[in-house]
Amino acid sequence: MSMDSKRPANPLALAVLGLLLEQPMHPHAMAATLRERELDRAFKVTTGSLYDVVRSLERADWISARETTQVGGRPQRTVYAHTAEGRRQFVAWLDELIRVPAKEYPKFISAISYLGALGRQPARDALTERAGHLIARADQARAAWREVVDAGRAPRLFMLEVEYALRMTEAELAWVEQIIADIDAGVLAWPDAA
Amino acid sequence: MSMDSKRPANPLALAVLGLLLEQPMHPHAMAATLRERELDRAFKVTTGSLYDVVRSLERADWISARETTQVGGRPQRTVYAHTAEGRRQFVAWLDELIRVPAKEYPKFISAISYLGALGRQPARDALTERAGHLIARADQARAAWREVVDAGRAPRLFMLEVEYALRMTEAELAWVEQIIADIDAGVLAWPDAA
DNA sequence: GGGTCGATACTCGGATCCGACCAATTGGAT
DNA sequence: ATCCAATTGGTCGGATCCGAGTATCGACCC
Numbered sequence: 311m312s313m314d315s316k317r318p319a320n321p322l323a324l325a326v327l328g329l330l331l332e333q334p335m336h337p338h339a340m341a342a343t344l345r346e347r348e349l350d351r352a353f354k355v356t357t358g359s360l361y362d363v364v365r366s367l368e369r370a371d372w373i374s375a376r377e378t379t380q381v382g383g384r385p386q387r388t389v390y391a392h393t394a395e396g397r398r399q400f401v402a403w404l405d406e407l408i409r410v411p412a413k414e415y416p417k418f419i420s421a422i423s424y425l426g427a428l429g430r431q432p433a434r435d436a437l438t439e440r441a442g443h444l445i446a447r448a449d450q451a452r453a454a455w456r457e458v459v460d461a462g463r464a465p466r467l468f469m470l471e472v473e474y475a476l477r478m479t480e481a482e483l484a485w486v487e488q489i490i491a492d493i494d495a496g497v498l499a500w501p502d503a504a
Numbered sequence: 505m506s507m508d509s510k511r512p513a514n515p516l517a518l519a520v521l522g523l524l525l526e527q528p529m530h531p532h533a534m535a536a537t538l539r540e541r542e543l544d545r546a547f548k549v550t551t552g553s554l555y556d557v558v559r560s561l562e563r564a565d566w567i568s569a570r571e572t573t574q575v576g577g578r579p580q581r582t583v584y585a586h587t588a589e590g591r592r593q594f595v596a597w598l599d600e601l602i603r604v605p606a607k608e609y610p611k612f613i614s615a616i617s618y619l620g621a622l623g624r625q626p627a628r629d630a631l632t633e634r635a636g637h638l639i640a641r642a643d644q645a646r647a648a649w650r651e652v653v654d655a656g657r658a659p660r661l662f663m664l665e666v667e668y669a670l671r672m673t674e675a676e677l678a679w680v681e682q683i684i685a686d687i688d689a690g691v692l693a694w695p696d697a698a
Numbered sequence: 699g700g701g702t703c704g705a706t707a708c709t710c711g712g713a714t715c716c717g718a719c720c721a722a723t724t725g726g727a728t
Numbered sequence: 729a730t731c732c733a734a735t736t737g738g739t740c741g742g743a744t745c746c747g748a749g750t751a752t753c754g755a756c757c758c
Contacts, residue, residue: 319715319744321614328618338707352617354609358746361708366744381753387707404622407615408630411637411676415548416608420515421601422665423546424522428598436602443605465693471616474679481675482605485668499659513714513745532737552716555738560714579721579737 315370317403323363324407325353327372327392327400334376334391337364348454352471364390372396418482430500434493437486444483451476509564511597517557518601519547521566521586521594528570528585531558542648546665558584566590612676624694628687631680638677645670 317323329340337360344355367373373390380386392400425433451472458464466473492498511517523534531554538549561567567584574580586594619627645666652658660667686692 321609321611324614324618328621331621336707342706349617352609352613354746356746357708358710358748359744360746362744362746381706401622404615404618405626405630407611408619408622408627409633409637411634411641412611414608414610415515415546416610417515417601417606419546419665419668420518421598422668423543424518424598425602425664426661427522427525428595428602432599433602436599439603440605443603447605465695467620467692467694470619470683471613474613474616474676477675477679478672481671482668485671489664498661500661501659530737536736548716550716551738552718552740553714556714556716575723575736579739581737 317399318363318366318370320359320363322353322355322359323367324400324403325349325355326360326363326367327396327403330373330390330392331397331400334389336387336389337361338387340364351475367396372399426501430493434490437490437493441483441486441490444479444486448476448479448483451479511593512557512560512564514553514557516547516549516553517561518594518597519543519549520554520557520561521590521597524567524584524586525591525594528583530581530583531555532581534558545669561590566593620695624687628684631684631687635677635680635684638673638680642670642673642677645673 325344326340329335329343335343341355341357341360344350344353349355364373368375368390371393373392373396376389376391378386378388428436455469455472455476459466459469489498519538520534523529523537529537535549535551535554538544538547543549558567562569562584565587567586567590570583570585572580572582622630649663649666649670653660653663683692
């Protein structure tokens with residue numbers, strides 16, 4: 311009975327399950343809701359993928375189509391709801407995502423791996439520009455935080471992802487600035503006369 | 505002449521270009537080399553994807569097939585080399601990857617977004633286990649660093665990606681531990697009687 | 699009363715991804 | 729000699745991803 315079809319690759323499926331736990335919804339409404347709550351900062355919500363993900367969740371019986379209404383001559387909308395299995399899987403998935411850190415491949419890491427190929431000065435320039443972007447990003451996160459949590463518009467629990475992203479941005483910034491400093495101090499040896 | 509075909513989506517293509525800049529190579533050798541240098545920590549190197557990526561780079565004329573030898577009755581191997589355009593694009597890509605931080609969607613962020621759905625105690629448990637994994641991961645990174653840099657087997661420049669990953673892991677660990685502490689201190693309000 | 703703009707709602711096809719499989723060869727143990 | 733395991737080198741097909749397109753409706757505007 312456990313219907314243990316494989317977990318969807320796309321985390322967007324997690325968001326879909328989360329939304330349907332609150333109430334039945336049709337795909338377009340999911341996208342709209344995610345964007346309203348600014349959860350599109352945490353999930354890459356693309357129309358095409360959304361419909362694929364919903365279809366695949368239905369195949370797995372984690373969600374099921376409820377009704378398909380039509381307003382005027384517009385495309386009909388199909389409303390989905392979670393199933394009991396879907397609710398179980400949502401919690402299990404969430405739990406595992408938190409428990410065990412996934413191996414990730416951020417693009418910056420791949421770039422760093424070849425930093426030497428860029429030459430000392432160009433590398434310094436590029437890193438400096440990055441630092442600027444990171445500062446801006448951190449400022450935005452702090453502002454968003456203040457507007458929501460400090461202003462009491464929502465409890466901190468619902469801004470944890472912003473908090474986490476902020477800490478990570480700060481850490482990256484610190485590292486980038488350290489590398490720039492080391493380049494300047496001549497502490498970071500570069501190959502040949504690059 | 506600039507042949508400005510779109511940049512491959514897969515960062516593995518960057519690694520391929522980087523390798524071919526050193527010397528011509530056939531795909532299997534690329535995979536082997538990347539693994540020897542432990543660059544498979546930075547790039548997700550999957551056989552299937554590798555051959556796709558190589559084909560797509562060839563279509564774009566960033567690399568070109570050199571010769572296709574055959575030893576005995578084994579599958580013939582096709583050796584590729586970079587083109588002038590490939591070299592240009594490699595540097596430009598690298599530069600941009602460093603200059604402008606990409607929007608990324610780590611799985612942990614999506615999980616955090618629904619942490620509230622997990623209940624206070626289960627969340628605490630899961631986070632605690634994660635902290636353990638992160639500590640182990642950080643220890644490994646530190647050990648790898650020592651074995652290579654401190655032992656003088658390679659200059660620091662070639663271990664920057666390990667250094668960066670370590671700093672990020674440490675930052676994540678600090679945050680996770682903070683959240684656990686806040687849960688324990690009752691500072692992090694949870695919805696209803698969860 | 700035609701025009702454009704922005705929601706609403708979804709489809710489609712081409713590109714990409716990648717695990718699983720195939721097939722020959724070498725290198726030791728048995 | 730023989731057989732198994734590992735290495736070499738690569739193909740294939742099914743799943744997934746997602747940008748671009750389609751088509752309707754309501755509002756507002758001169």
